[in-house]
Amino acid sequence: MSRLARIFQIKHLLLYNAGVWLIAGIVSLLWYYSLASDWGTAYNFQSSIRHPLATVLSFWILSFVVFDLFLATRHYRKPWFNVFHFGISLAFGVTHKALSNVSGLLLERLFLPQESKTWQELIALWEHTWYDIFLGSTVYWIILLVLLALENWHRYQNERLISRDLQDRLSEGQLNQMKLQMQPHFLFNALNTIAMMVRKNNQSAAIEMLSSLSEMLRNSLSRNRQSLIPLKDELQLIDQYLTIEKSRYQDRLTVEQTIQDETLTVKVPNLILQPIVENAFKHGISQSLQAARLTISAQLDQDRLVMEVFNTGNQLPEDWSFIRNQGIGLGNTVNRLMQFYQGNFKFQITEREDGVLVRIVLPQN
Amino acid sequence: MERIKTVIVDDEWEAREGVAALLTKDQQIEVVAVCANGIEAIQAIREYHPELLFLDIQMPQVNGFEVLNSIAKKDLPVVIFTTAYDEYTLKAFEVHAVDYLLKPFTDERFYAALNHAKQLLKKKNNTTQSIPNLVQSRVKSGQSSQLINTESSVDDRLTVKVDGKIHFIPLQEISWIEAYDYYVKIHVAERYYLLRDSLKKMEARLPSPPFVRIHKSSIINQKHLQEIAPQHSGSEYQITLSNGQKLHSSRSYREKIKALMNT
Numbered sequence: 001m002s003r004l005a006r007i008f009q010i011k012h013l014l015l016y017n018a019g020v021w022l023i024a025g026i027v028s029l030l031w032y033y034s035l036a037s038d039w040g041t042a043y044n045f046q047s048s049i050r051h052p053l054a055t056v057l058s059f060w061i062l063s064f065v066v067f068d069l070f071l072a073t074r075h076y077r078k079p080w081f082n083v084f085h086f087g088i089s090l091a092f093g094v095t096h097k098a099l100s101n102v103s104g105l106l107l108e109r110l111f112l113p114q115e116s117k118t119w120q121e122l123i124a125l126w127e128h129t130w131y132d133i134f135l136g137s138t139v140y141w142i143i144l145l146v147l148l149a150l151e152n153w154h155r156y157q158n159e160r161l162i163s164r165d166l167q168d169r170l171s172e173g174q175l176n177q178m179k180l181q182m183q184p185h186f187l188f189n190a191l192n193t194i195a196m197m198v199r200k201n202n203q204s205a206a207i208e209m210l211s212s213l214s215e216m217l218r219n220s221l222s223r224n225r226q227s228l229i230p231l232k233d234e235l236q237l238i239d240q241y242l243t244i245e246k247s248r249y250q251d252r253l254t255v256e257q258t259i260q261d262e263t264l265t266v267k268v269p270n271l272i273l274q275p276i277v278e279n280a281f282k283h284g285i286s287q288s289l290q291a292a293r294l295t296i297s298a299q300l301d302q303d304r305l306v307m308e309v310f311n312t313g314n315q316l317p318e319d320w321s322f323i324r325n326q327g328i329g330l331g332n333t334v335n336r337l338m339q340f341y342q343g344n345f346k347f348q349i350t351e352r353e354d355g356v357l358v359r360i361v362l363p364q365n
Numbered sequence: 366m367e368r369i370k371t372v373i374v375d376d377e378w379e380a381r382e383g384v385a386a387l388l389t390k391d392q393q394i395e396v397v398a399v400c401a402n403g404i405e406a407i408q409a410i411r412e413y414h415p416e417l418l419f420l421d422i423q424m425p426q427v428n429g430f431e432v433l434n435s436i437a438k439k440d441l442p443v444v445i446f447t448t449a450y451d452e453y454t455l456k457a458f459e460v461h462a463v464d465y466l467l468k469p470f471t472d473e474r475f476y477a478a479l480n481h482a483k484q485l486l487k488k489k490n491n492t493t494q495s496i497p498n499l500v501q502s503r504v505k506s507g508q509s510s511q512l513i514n515t516e517s518s519v520d521d522r523l524t525v526k527v528d529g530k531i532h533f534i535p536l537q538e539i540s541w542i543e544a545y546d547y548y549v550k551i552h553v554a555e556r557y558y559l560l561r562d563s564l565k566k567m568e569a570r571l572p573s574p575p576f577v578r579i580h581k582s583s584i585i586n587q588k589h590l591q592e593i594a595p596q597h598s599g600s601e602y603q604i605t606l607s608n609g610q611k612l613h614s615s616r617s618y619r620e621k622i623k624a625l626m627n628t
Binding site: 185188189194248249251252287 | 378379380382383387402404423426449450467468470472513
């Protein structure tokens with residue numbers, strides 16, 4: 001399989017190319033044949049060696065040169081590409097004229113008792129057949145345009161595939177996040193905490209837990225979620241989650257929140273911090289034997305929103321890499337940021353001495 | 366009648382205090398320890414030799430099964446698992462727990478499990494011989510070996526998990542530590558522990574002195590040091606430990622060796 005066929009993912013590209021020239025030859029032959037019969041003369045089959053056979057054969061051979069030139073120049077910028085190929089197309093016309101004459105002559109010598117025109121005659125006649133050169137240049141451009149069309153079509157197909165894949169992954173990601181949020185462990189442990197609070201007649205704490213849990217459930221069940229919400233709403237969701245986690249880990253957890261007032265109205269993608277806070281619990285705080293600390297902060301820095309989530313407890317595994325571990329958890333978050341802000345955001349995970357810090361920097365719309 | 370010594374283990378405060386509160390209503394039960402994690406649990410069981418254990422399964426770094434793995438067979442109490450989610454049911458049957466409480470549970474369910482355990486204990490005391498296979502754990506934890514991060518500043522020992530079993534290694538017993546591909550070998554008297562960790566992390570974890578890095582791939586305990594002999598140009602040394610092990614220091618750590626010789 002040639003490189004071109006591989007790039008366009010058309011398996012039998014070269015075969016199709018040969019087929020096209022074969023058909024062009026046959027059509028041309030039929031055309032001359034019918035022309036001759038229109039004029040009432042018999043078609044001279046011997047003349048078909050020179051045309052269309054030699055002509056088409058030369059085009060077919062030279063089409064490989066066009067393929068290679070196209071591959072070599074497809075990353076050129078547009079004006080350069082045009083200038084380059086304009087020059088080459090003229091040379092191509094001349095080359096094709098010469099090649100078809102030579103091959104025609106050789107074929108006539110091979111198959112006929114005598115050639116119809118000698119080499120000298122052909123050279124003398126070139127001024128009368130200059131439009132053949134023009135025809136050759138035109139064919140060059142036609143081949144080139146077909147290649148460009150194929151390339152664009154292929155790119156379009158690719159993009160469609162990628163965007164569909166992205167969409168699938170996005171909705172999947174959102175589903176996963178919900179599952180994470182309502183992990184059975186989390187749910188049953190929270191329910192157990194409530195049961196224990198009721199046993200102790202600690203009614204207000206139990207009711208607070210119940211309402212937080214309900215709010216989280218409601219949130220995970222509601223389908224029409226806005227994609228961008230004020231940071232205030234996102235933080236409220238996190239507060240509900242923290243209410244539950246705080247009473248679960250009340251003896252060894254401290255939570256600090258530093259939120260600048262100006263940040264509260266800034267719009268952020270829905271569920272942007274929540275999975276990060278959950279991760280902090282899943283990998284850090286719930287795995288730590290000592291007292292643990294969680295800090296959440298948000299501030300404006302020159303029109304950019306800087307959000308940080310830090311937890312003590314865990315270190316990133318030795319062989320951790322963002323690229324490799326993207327599939328899990330945080331990959332969804334990054335995908336969504338990509339969708340909202342293209343390249344215009346920062347997402348950093350760094351290991352501090354006693355824990356892990358996640359930092360997100362977003363443009364302020 | 367002697368009361369039943371009981372230990373409660375759960376990493377959530379409300380959950381373990383709740384169990385303790387339920388147990389105060391039973392005069393026969395004496396709660397000797399309430400533990401917040403697996404390490405505390407192992408220590409409490411070794412110290413108090415309880416007859417009954419309420420054990421949570423999912424806990425940080427050392428889970429309930431690993432607690433049981435780390436207890437000598439003769440010391441194993443009667444176990445009632447308390448857990449939030451029943452993905453472990455089968456495993457719990459494998460270790461022959463007397464009961465398995467799914468959180469949240471009702472008072473009736475709780476006292477039924479307790480009575481069941483008490484009956485079993487009575488039978489056990491009458492026959493004076495242990496009930497065979499009451500708890501017999503062959504459960505592997507999956508992660509083969511790792512270092513448990515406890516509060517490093519106060520500890521005079523390393524807590525490690527090997528094959529789902531917790532070991533406490535007193536620091537003074539460690540003679541040297543060797544880097545071994547992706548692992549480290551902790552050499553203690555006649556044996557060693559193989560942990561999936563880096564020497565760099567071990568160095569950060571261990572107090573210095575007495576632990577000294579002498580080579581890219583070895584840390585020694587200076588209390589086990591017997592002899593230091595200069596070699597070649599004098600910037601490298603051959604080090605002999607009290608167990609006869611001979612090691613070489615490398616050039617880049619020569620300052621540390623010099624400091625060692627001066628002490």
